Amino acid sequence: MKIGELARRSGVKVETVRYYEREGLLPEPARSEGNYRLYREAHAERLDFIRHCRALDMTLDEIRALLACQDDPDQPCEEADALIEAHLGHVEQRIAQLSRLKAELEGLRRRCAGQGKVGECGILNELSQPVDPPATLEHAHVGGVHPRR
C-alpha cells in the first residue's frame, strides 16, 4: 500500500502521514525500488489509533505515551489508564472554563439595548474594563474555540 491509499483509508492527508513519521509516531516503512513508502496493515491500524486519539483532542505527546504502552503489551495497563484519566481531566477543565466564558458573553449580550450607537453600547463599554489575568491552568492543552481552515 502506497502513502496515498493509506491516507485515503484513514481520512488524513498525505502530508500528515509523512509528518507523523517525522515525529516518530509512525515507524518508517519499507521502500519500493522507486523510493516510494510501502505500508502494511499494521501501519493502517496505528494510524487509525493516532487519528482516534487526535479526534479526542489528545496532544501528540499524549499519543506518543499511549503508543509506548501499546508497544509493550505485557505491562499492566495502569499507565495507559492514567493517561486517559488525565486527558479526561483536561477536557473537563476546558469545558468548565468555556462555560464561564459563555456566561460572561451572555451577560455582555444583555447589556446592549439594541438600537443604540456604538458609543452608548454597553457591550463595548464593558469590554474596555480591565480584566484580572485568567488563571493559568497547569496542564491544560484542550484549546481554542476557533478552528483552523
Added chain:
Amino acid sequence: MKIGELARRSGVKVETVRYYEREGLLPEPARSEGNYRLYREAHAERLDFIRHCRALDMTLDEIRALLACQDDPDQPCEEADALIEAHLGHVEQRIAQLSRLKAELEGLRRRCAGQGKVGECGILNELSQPVDPPATLEHAHVGGVHPRR
C-alpha cells in the same frame, strides 16, 4: 508611560505589547528622545479592551473588527453586537463538541477492568478502531484542551 509600566498595568508581557503594535491592534505611540515608546491613558484602555476580548477567547481578527466598530462611535452598534453573538456561537459549539469527547472518554474508561495487561485492556483496543472524520465546523476557532506553557 514606558512600555514596561503599560505591560505591568495590563498584566501582559512587554513583547506582547510590541506584537499587538505590529499586528495593528495598538497604534504606534510617540517616541522619546532615546527612541522609547511613550504611552497615554488611551493606550492602556485599548490594551485592556484587547486583553478582555482575549480572555473571552476571541481571535485577533475578531478583536480587530470590534476595535474598528469602537473607533467609529456614531455608527449603530449592530455589527459589534453581531460579532459578540457569533463568538458566543463559537464558544457554544466548542462546549458541545467537548461534551461529546467527554462522554466518549468516560465510555473508554469503563472498558478497563483495571487489573489487566495492556494487550487485554479494552481502552487501547477500542482506540485502535477507525474513527469517522470529525465534522469540520465552519468558523470554529475556540481551540484546544491543552494550554501553552
Added chain:
DNA sequence: TGACACCCTGTAGTCACTATAGGGTCAAGG
C-alpha cells in the same frame, strides 16, 4: 513520446504569542 497521476524532499506558512541575541539609554553610586 507524451500526458497524467502519483510519489519524493525540503522549506515556509498558520496563530498568538514567547524567547533569545545583540545592542542602546538613562539614572544612581563610587
Added chain:
DNA sequence: CCTTGACCCTATAGTGACTACAGGGTGTCA
C-alpha cells in the same frame, strides 16, 4: 568620569499540529 543595572530597541527563531508549495522523480497508459 566610569561603571553597574534596570530598562529599552530591533530582528529573528521557536512553539503545535499540521498545510501548502516548489521543484523534481516514478509509473502507467495511449
